[in-house]
Amino acid sequence: MNRLYLSVIVMMVVLPVSDAMGQDLLTEAINQTPSAVDIASGLAIPSEGYCDQPYVLRLANGTWLCTMTTGKGHEGQSGQHVVSCRSSNRGKTWSPLVDIEPADGPEASWAMPYLTAYGRAYVFYTYNSKNMRDVIASTPYARKRVDTLGEYAFKYSDDGGKTWSRERWFIPVRETNIDRRNPYKGDVRFFWGVGKPIRHKGSMYLGFTKVESFGENFIGASESWFLRCANIDTQRDPAKLDWETLPKGDHGLQSPAHSIASEVNLTGLSDGSLFCTYRTVAGHPCHAYSRDDGKSWTESAFMTYGPGGRLVNHPRAANFVRKLTEGPYKGRYIYWFHNRKTKGWDGRNPAYLLGGVEVDGTDGKHIQWGEPLAVLYDRNPKTRISYPDFLWDDGLYITETQKATARVHRIPDDLLKWLWEKGHPKSSKSAK
Known part of the structure; x- marks a missing residue:
């Protein structure tokens, strides 16, 4: 028997189903037309070793300002803190890291940057303000981590x-039922956020996750929430910023089938509605619409490709939605996910995009998504590509991390074009 053929048979026998599926998706991504981008070809963003959530603001003079969470240890270890760096040549080179919070202070994690209308850069992060590492070390909490507790700083x-x-x-985050159910009855808050805040109707909206409990898989129960600041683009005194915790009431956005509803991400629609996605452990993400500026949201539901459409497949990983505000596809939407129905942390390679356009619904605008196309991959199927950012600078750039190397990638124009001109059921003229 041919040796290559035999090796293929053996691999099919011994590989778990999920691994075999991952290899198949990886092979498709490498061979697809237009080609997905190998992350090894990207431009590295400096870090201290561990690196997470490399998010970029484009300043008025064209400079890129990147914030991230980094540290010399592994995720969650002592010394984790938030930093920034700058690039004046679209990520080819970067300035040395600048500490936003120092590595020898209480842990600071999950930096989310926002650029005001007048040019000030804010950064929001989870801050272990009471330096509780020694306290947590004496409790049964998973991994003894302190990077999801403290104050929203x-x-x-x-x-x-x-x-x-x-x-x-510190942001005065409103106490809710999930806080009172945590091990400290709300005296200590557990939370984190991903992505970048957005501007919607003159206010800033920031999505974040509240945590109730911890288990063998770290987070045991969670809900998705939002912070709204109505005057951040006009009020220059940080102490006078107005904060509101949304939705109204005592409960956040939840999963319809499980206790995990995390890492909410949102965008604004042309009719003034809000749309968000968040992750679950069901093999599908959730989505929701708000028609009243985040005060209330549609009933919890798994995400579909459009009204009445098939379910989107996605593991327990970040899934981001963005509205393109520049370029030939201005006003359309992209969605980052992994197109794989697994319930755990794995399955984050390749990364896929959907292209979306607005369609009319009985209660307002909805997003109709096209077909998936792989955008980034790594040749090792076990690599976890995640926590992207999306930046338009005479073309689409995507940042990502696998927790060890943060990179920036220029996405080929033909790949972006495919999302709407070939991958979308609607005409390319249907976007609004």
Whole structure:
């Protein structure tokens, strides 16, 4: 028997189903037309070793300002903190890292940057303000981590991230039922956020996750929430910013089938509605619409490709929605996910995009998604590609991380074009 043929048979026998599926998707991504991008070809963003959530603001002068969570240890270990760096040549080179919070202070994690209308850069992050590592070490909490507890802190920079304010401020996040159910009955808060805040009707919206409990898989129960700041683009005194925790009431966005509803991400629609996605452990993400600026949301539901459409498949991983605000596809939507029905942390390679356009519904605008196309891959099927950002600068750039190397990638124009001109059931003229 041919040796190559025999090896293929053996691989089919010994590989778990999920691994075999991952290899098949990886092979498709490598061979598809237009070609997906090998992450090894990307431009590295500096870090201290561990790196997460590399999010980029494009400043008025064209400079890129990147914030991220980094550290010399592994995720969740002591020394984890938030930093920034700058690039004036679209990621080819970067300035040295600048500490937003120092590595020798309490843990600071999950930086989310926002650029105001007048040019100030804010960064929001989870801050272990009471330095509770020793306290947590004596409890049964999974992994003894302190990077999802404390205060929602923020600092700002008025010089494009070259320096950051010495003072930090805390957001007065409203206590809700899930806080009172946590092991400290709300005296200590557990939470984190992903992605970048958005501007909607003159206000800033930031999505985040509240945590009730911890288990063998770290997070045991969670809900998705939002923070709205109505005056951040006009009020220059950080102490006078107005904060509101949404939705109204005592319960956040939940999964219809499980206790995990995390890492919510949102965008605004042309009729003033809000649309969000968040992750679950059901093999599908959730989506929801708000027609009243985030005060209430549609009933919890797994995400579909459009009204009445088939379910979107996705593991327990970040899934992001973005509205393109520049370029030939301005006003359309892209959605990052992994197109794989698994319930755990794996299955994050390849990464896929959907292209979306708005369609009319009985209660307002909805997003109709086209067919999936792989956008990024790594040749090792076990690599976890995640926590992207999307930046338009005379073309689409995507940042990503596998927790060890953060990179930026220029996405080929033909790949973006395919999402609507070949991969979408609607005419390319149907976007609004």
